Amino acid sequence: MQVLDIDPFRDEFIADPWRELTQIREAGPVVRLPMYDVYAVSRHEDVVHVLRDSQGFSSAAGVGYVNVKKDRPWRAPSIVLEVDKPLHSHTRRVISQVLSDTALRSLEPEFDRRAAELVDELVDRRDFDAVADLARRYPTDVFGDAVGLPPGDRAKALEYGAMAFAGNGPPNAEFQRAAADVDGVARWVSEQCRRSALTSTGFGAQLYRAADRGLITEDDAALLVRSLLSAGLDTTVSALAFAVMRFATNPEQWDLLRQDPALIQNAVEEVIRIEAPFLMFFRTTSGPQEVSGVKIPAETKVLVFIGGAGRDPRKWERPDDFDVRRDTSGHVGFGYGIHRCVGQALARVELRSILSAMAARVTRWTLTGDATYECHNTLRTLSSLPVTVESAPALVRAATIGGGRG
Ligand code: HEM
Numbered sequence: 001m002q003v004l005d006i007d008p009f010r011d012e013f014i015a016d017p018w019r020e021l022t023q024i025r026e027a028g029p030v031v032r033l034p035m036y037d038v039y040a041v042s043r044h045e046d047v048v049h050v051l052r053d054s055q056g057f058s059s060a061a062g063v064g065y066v067n068v069k070k071d072r073p074w075r076a077p078s079i080v081l082e083v084d085k086p087l088h089s090h091t092r093r094v095i096s097q098v099l100s101d102t103a104l105r106s107l108e109p110e111f112d113r114r115a116a117e118l119v120d121e122l123v124d125r126r127d128f129d130a131v132a133d134l135a136r137r138y139p140t141d142v143f144g145d146a147v148g149l150p151p152g153d154r155a156k157a158l159e160y161g162a163m164a165f166a167g168n169g170p171p172n173a174e175f176q177r178a179a180a181d182v183d184g185v186a187r188w189v190s191e192q193c194r195r196s197a198l199t200s201t202g203f204g205a206q207l208y209r210a211a212d213r214g215l216i217t218e219d220d221a222a223l224l225v226r227s228l229l230s231a232g233l234d235t236t237v238s239a240l241a242f243a244v245m246r247f248a249t250n251p252e253q254w255d256l257l258r259q260d261p262a263l264i265q266n267a268v269e270e271v272i273r274i275e276a277p278f279l280m281f282f283r284t285t286s287g288p289q290e291v292s293g294v295k296i297p298a299e300t301k302v303l304v305f306i307g308g309a310g311r312d313p314r315k316w317e318r319p320d321d322f323d324v325r326r327d328t329s330g331h332v333g334f335g336y337g338i339h340r341c342v343g344q345a346l347a348r349v350e351l352r353s354i355l356s357a358m359a360a361r362v363t364r365w366t367l368t369g370d371a372t373y374e375c376h377n378t379l380r381t382l383s384s385l386p387v388t389v390e391s392a393p394a395l396v397r398a399a400t401i402g403g404g405r406g
Pocket of ligand 1: 059063080081082092099227228231233236239272277278281332333334335336338339340341343344346347
C-alpha cells in the first residue's frame with residue numbers, strides 16, 4: 001500500500017485539492033497518510049463500498065478525526081450522524097418525517113418568492129459580493145425561518161457550522177481559529193435549540209412534537225435541531241457560492257441553463273459533484289476490513305474523500321469539466337448509504353429556487369475580483385466572490401422563462 005506524505009487538512013489542499021487528490025486516487029484504492037496515522041479511500045467505487053458497509057465502517061466513533069469512543073470530543077456527538085444501526089434508524093426516521101416531501105413542497109412557493117425578490121434587488125445593484133449578499137444571505141434567511149429560528153444574529157449559526165466542520169479535522173490551527181469563541185457560540189446554539197426559542201411552525205417545533213409523542217426525548221429533540229443547524233447551512237452556502245463561481249467562469253454553461261431551465265436540477269447536482277462542499281469525513285473500522293483487495297486493520301480511522309469520488313475518471317468522463325448536461329447520477333456529494341444527506345431535498349429546493357430566479361434575470365456573470373476560499377478542515381467554501389451582472393428586465397422573465405424549473 002502506498003504511503004503518502006500529504007496533509008489534506010492544509011488550507012491550500014482544501015481550497016484547491018484536485019491535483020493532490022488525483023495523486024492520492026492514482027496511488028491505489030487505499031493509501032496511508034502517516035501524518036495523521038489514517039487510511040484513505042478516494043476512488044468512486046471504494047468510497048461507495050465504505051459508505052455502503054455502515055457496520056464494518058462505523059460512524060459511532062465519530063465522523064471526524066477524533067475517535068470519540070477513546071478521546072473526549074469538543075461537543076457531544078450527533079445522535080443521527082455519529083451513531084450506527086439500530087439507533088441511527090430511529091433518529092433518522094424522526095428527522096426524515098419532519099423533512100418530508102410534503103413539508104418541502106409546501107415551502108417551495110415561499111422559497112421561490114424570496115429568491116426572486118433577492119435576485120431582483122441584486123440585479124438592481126449590479127455589483128455585489130456573491131457570498132455575503134447572496135450565498136450566505138438566502139439560506140440564512142429561508143433555512144433559518146424553515147427551522148424556526150428567532151430573528152436575530154443568525155450569522156452565529158454559520159460560525160457554529162464552521163466549527164462543526166473544522167472540528168471533524170485534527171486539532172490544527174484551523175480548528176483553533178474556528179473555535180476561538182467555542183463557549184459563546186455553543187451557548188448561542190443551545191439557546192436557539194430550546195423549544196421556547198423556536199417558532200411554533202418550523203422543523204424545530206416539529207422535532208419537539210415528536211418528543212411529545214414519546215418518539216424521542218426532549219434532549220434528543222434539542223440535539224436534532226442542532227444537527228440541522230450544524231449540517232444544513234454552511235453546506236448550502238458553499239454550494240451556492242460555488243454555483244455562481246462556476247457560471248461566472250463558464251458563461252456557455254449559463255447560456256445553456258437560460259435557454260433550457262429544465263437543466264437547473266441537473267446543474268445543482270453537477271455543482272455538488274464537481275465542487276464537493278463536504279469534501280471529506282471519516283469512518284472507523286469495527287473489525288479488520290478489506291477494500292479492493294487492500295487490508296485495513298480494526299479500529300482504524302479511514303478518511304473518505306467525497307471530492308476524490310466526484311472527479312474519478314473511472315466513473316466520470318472529463319471529470320474536471322463543469323457540464324450541466326452530463327449524467328450526474330451516482331454522484332456521492334450528498335453521501336451514500338444509511339447516512340446519505342437527510343436534508344438533500346431541502347438543499348435542492350434552495351439551490352433550484354435561486355438558480356431559477358437568477359436564470360430569469362441574469363444574462364451574464366463577471367468576476368470583478370478573486371474568489372477567497374474559506375477552509376474548515378472538512379468543508380470547502382468561499383468567503384468572498386465579487387461579481388457584476390448583466391441583466392434582462394423582469395418583464396422578460398414572465399415572457400420567456402416563465403419561472404420554469406427542472
Ligand atoms: C448542498 C448542501 C449539502 C451537502 C453537500 C450535504 C452533504 C452531506 C453529506 C455528504 C452527508 C453524509 C455524511 C456522512 O455520511 O457521514 C450529509 C449528511 C447529513 N446532512 Fe447534509 N448536506 C447538505 C445540506 C443539508 C441540509 C440543508 C440539511 C438539513 C436540513 C442537512 C442535514 C444533514 C444531516 C442531519 C445529515 C446526517 C444524516 C445521517 O447521518 O443519517 N444537510 N450531508
